[in-house]
Amino acid sequence: MEQKLLFFDIDGTLITEGTGKIPESTRKAIKMAREEGHLLFINTGRTRTSLPEKITSLGFDGYVCGCGTNIFLGNKELLSVKLSNEFCTQIAETVRKYKVPVFYEASDAIYFDHQVPDEEGWIKRAQDAFELQGRDIEEVIQGSEKVFDKLLVILKPERKNQELKEYLSRYFLCIDRGYNMYEVVQRDYSKATGIRFLCQHLRKGIEDCYVFGDSENDRSMLEAVPNSIAMGNSQESIKECCSYVTKYIEEDGIYEAMKHFGLIKE
Structure with missing residues (x-):
């Protein structure tokens, strides 16, 4: 498979709500996807300072933070939209x-x-x-x-x-x-604008993207990308707007979805 761009929400997608745990199957899937040559990004409402170490230590290729207002590729800041x-x-x-x-x-x-x-x-x-x-x-x-x-x-x-x-x-x-x-x-920024920004920067099409989310602040990116994955624990309204609904986080949902789309091979 040609290189794809994968975007992940954090809470309710990569880490469990409440307990804040990352399933081992999720860690494995992220590692396997990177070994396949795909680029993996966090796409979150959190700002850069509030990304937990347990997330940053997973080796993501970049971060879309603050709902599209602050974007990083590696350690390089590509976009920072500031209020006065x-x-x-x-x-x-x-x-x-x-x-x-x-x-x-x-x-x-x-x-x-x-x-x-x-x-x-x-x-x-x-x-x-x-x-x-x-x-x-x-x-x-x-x-x-x-x-x-x-x-x-x-x-x-x-x-x-x-x-x-x-x-x-x-x-x-x-x-x-x-x-x-x-x-x-x-108002003019969202998780979707962050994806479009990186697509343009990396010269990729929106069809090369896969997005994973579970809640209303993920809606913009889930509706913007054809390959949209809702976690099994997602709100029903979110499941309805996605092209695929995977299993719950705790039931290896990330791993199952990546396998379904051929992003990783066993």
Whole structure:
């Protein structure tokens, strides 16, 4: 088989939700695919700083981070789309008024707003999930150079929160991740634009790509690529938009899908 480009979501695709484990069959499939000469990429909503070592140690050829806003090939940064400090300050100060759980993701840090009461332990859960302590958003507000690329916010179905969502939607795309959580990303960028960028850079066609995902923030790339694989543990709406549904992560879903498409040989 000619060289293909393979793109993987992280949570719910490469690592299990909650326990955060990578099945041995997934490690094996990644190694085999690279030995076949394919190029493998992480394609994630996470920014570069919050990629766990257990992922980066697998030897991926590059990373599409922050929903297409920060792209790496090897150690070379090919694209970095930054918001201005003035705009980030405006967003952070507005969100603060609504006193909702939020954290801000930058390429080199994540920021929490410690002026918002953390009554439900949101900060601790986010720190555990991202394996980062995090910094204070005041560093962005009071500074002149620091910025963030995107944010994650909890918006319970209340009138005031709908008002905040409408405000954020003027500037960003708000992706419903379930459980009242919204991933707020730069409007003109997505996991799909990241793939198209790398295709152009590597002179590959979209038909040379294979994408693996499980949730709504994967939808753009799953709909953009003909060879789209939904994990067995995916949301039903995601399964419906994919060309193939593999097994659950824990049931060797990545390995099974690669074998199905002839990307690896036993």
